Amino acid sequence: MTEETVLTRDELAYINRLVNRAGPDTAASRTGFRIDGGPQPNELLVRLASQTELSLQAKFPDFTMSFPLQLKEDEFHNLDLQLAPPLIYEHGSVTRAWRLHLEEPLALLTSDGSESALSVQELSSHGLLVNAGKHRKPPKHFHLCLALPDDAPLEIEASRVREMKGGLAAYEVEFAKEQDAERIRAFLYQQHQRLHPELQPELPVDLV
Template identity: 55%
Template sequence: MPNKVNLTSAELAYINELVSGSSTEPGETRAGFRVDGGEKANGLLLQLAAKANLTLEAELDEYCMSFPLQLKQDEFQTVHLQLAPPTIYERGPVLRAWRLHLDEPLPLLSNDGNETALSVHELSPNGLLVDAGTKHRAPKHLHMRLALPGEDSFQINAHRIRHAEGGMTAYEVAYPQDKDAERIRSYLYEQHQRLHPDLQPELAVDMPESS
């Protein structure tokens, strides 16, 4: 297989500009590319997108980012390619999703919106590190709500995978709504940029939150 190609600073900055336009209101169109490969090539891309997850991979020194690609066809049969917020991976002996340590833990909410004794201390695209408190036992399954700073809450479903240090419990999480999974990736992308200014100006500072 061919070697992976590292993107230039200008290319990464342009990718970030496209992803920054990915948070749109209903009825708006995301920023992206018009695909003009001809009827056969466009048809092949649409078939692939219908059967597989297409991604664009950005290689950095300590991290790599996997941007989901979304293909859409408008009423004029024109194909548009759009980028969604990425999953960030840390390089190491094992490639793993980057985890954000939260300076201020986020409380998990009951379905009626009230805070519970459970709080999230680390966050990744598909995982939570949860503190159940000294008086409670971490449940095997979570069917609760989570609110990112300054946003409305959304539903999460999670199951316990292991007990961690410091009385914490690790959960694998799923989001019933795809838009909420994208919202998490967008928030993590924004926080990764904030915590790693050494990547600037390769990646612009501002990353709007998903709607």
């Protein structure tokens, strides 16, 4: 693996400001870069964006951050490249989505806001490690709400992929809205920065 990032720290700090300025509430509020490469380069970007998913990647020795990009074209054919919170992958024998171990498990909520018997112990951009209790078999599927700290609950649809001892099970998660997936990624991004400040030492605390 390379020992250097694709982006400089100053560039990554600027991207971080763009991602965090809008906040995780809506994809529509994202900000980004104005693209002015001329008619032919702009047309090429539009074609690429219409046929595939664009992303901006920063590679570290132990992690890769992949920022999804969305291209917006106005009535004057000006292009804006908008950034969303990144997907974070950790390197190892197998590259996989980074998982946050929660110091305090998060209860999964029913539709009326009451706590269910399930709680989340680890969280990734598309998966959960759930504790159903030592004497309860984890369900194959569930549709519940996850309340991130200081945020409104979001609906998740989860399917069990692996059952472990002690009432634990790993689940693959689907979100009702893309904005909900972005909220999860924004939360994970903030927590990753908190746990790994050495990756961006020049960022002030109020950015995260």
